[in-house]
Amino acid sequence: MLQWPAFPVVSRLAPTPSGFLHLGNAINFTLTWLLTRRAGGVLHLRIDDLDRARFRPAYLQNIFRTLEWLGLDYDHGPMGPDDFERHFSQRHFLPAYEAVLQAAQRAHPSVFYACRCSRTDLARLARPHGCYPGNCRHHSLPLTTPQTAWRALVPPATPVTIPDLLQGPMTSYLDTALGDFVVRKKDGAAAYQVASVVDDVRLGVTLVVRGQDLLPSTAAQLWLAHYLPGQEAFGTTRFLHHGLVLQENGQKLSKSTQAGGQRGIVEEAGSPQVVYRAVAQLLGLAPEAGRSMAGLQEVLAGG
Numbered sequence: 001m002l003q004w005p006a007f008p009v010v011s012r013l014a015p016t017p018s019g020f021l022h023l024g025n026a027i028n029f030t031l032t033w034l035l036t037r038r039a040g041g042v043l044h045l046r047i048d049d050l051d052r053a054r055f056r057p058a059y060l061q062n063i064f065r066t067l068e069w070l071g072l073d074y075d076h077g078p079m080g081p082d083d084f085e086r087h088f089s090q091r092h093f094l095p096a097y098e099a100v101l102q103a104a105q106r107a108h109p110s111v112f113y114a115c116r117c118s119r120t121d122l123a124r125l126a127r128p129h130g131c132y133p134g135n136c137r138h139h140s141l142p143l144t145t146p147q148t149a150w151r152a153l154v155p156p157a158t159p160v161t162i163p164d165l166l167q168g169p170m171t172s173y174l175d176t177a178l179g180d181f182v183v184r185k186k187d188g189a190a191a192y193q194v195a196s197v198v199d200d201v202r203l204g205v206t207l208v209v210r211g212q213d214l215l216p217s218t219a220a221q222l223w224l225a226h227y228l229p230g231q232e233a234f235g236t237t238r239f240l241h242h243g244l245v246l247q248e249n250g251q252k253l254s255k256s257t258q259a260g261g262q263r264g265i266v267e268e269a270g271s272p273q274v275v276y277r278a279v280a281q282l283l284g285l286a287p288e289a290g291r292s293m294a295g296l297q298e299v300l301a302g303g
């Protein structure tokens with residue numbers, strides 16, 4: 001049962017320009033927009049382009065096109081691709097992420113260690129659930145060693161409590177959910193978990209709406225924020241993890257394995273109604289509510 005936010009909502013749409021956006025992304029945007037607007041909150045568009053290797057201008061363009069197609073507005077963020085590249089790309093914030101990482105390792109040296117494992121090593125070492133087994137924990141390599149990643153040392157049995165508006169408080173054991181995750185990549189750039197926390201704190205985000213597949217990341221970020229000087233406010237963030245839209249064979253939709261083609265939801269669906277219907281279903285509303293955006297808003301206003 002959904003618990004509507006009863007706190008000042010600042011939220012964000014956080015797509016990645018590494019593929020055309022699929023149905024799951026569209027559902028996430030619509031749900032985030034509804035929750036924020038119903039609470040009279042503030043909505044940011046915060047595009048996560050840390051992974052520039054998979055970036056394509058067409059994917060960036062597709063983010064703006066998808067929002068327009070869905071009929072969703074936002075209060076702060078890039079107005080288009082040029083504005084994004086000039087003022088909002090995460091490349092502009094790399095020095096800020098680095099400053100946080102340096103301060104974190106000075107304040108908590110035992111929490112971070114250097115890992116020199118190659119891709120091949122990692123594939124060979126991975127445990128059945130995919131976690132890194134911590135082989136470099138005891139090598140005591142200096143963090144300044146070139147071509148090494150920084151990992152966070154997650155002790156055994158590390159429970160993280162995640163407040164969730166849909167499912168109530170949940171406990172995730174970070175050591176088995178994710179293990180010793182990377183906080184700084186071999187090229188010296190901050191990893192996703194760090195950038196995501198720093199960005200959300202900078203924007204004053206109070207509500208994060210994301211798919212259930214990101215529960216391990218939520219656990220990692222809540223745990224990590226304690227060790228990142230100046231980022232402690234992240235600990236008060238509220239979350240809503242929603243179900244994922246599955247393909248018929250039960251596999252999770254990702255941007256690289258989209259059902260029905262590679263052009264993204266805007267090209268694949270005739271109208272955004274398929275998105276509104278799925279959101280109505282996620283919120284446990286009557287199917288008629290999903291006929292249009294107006295229908296969704298009407299039910300929510302009365303609910």
Ligand SMILES: [Zn+2]
Binds near residue numbers: 135
């Ligand atoms: Zn290693």
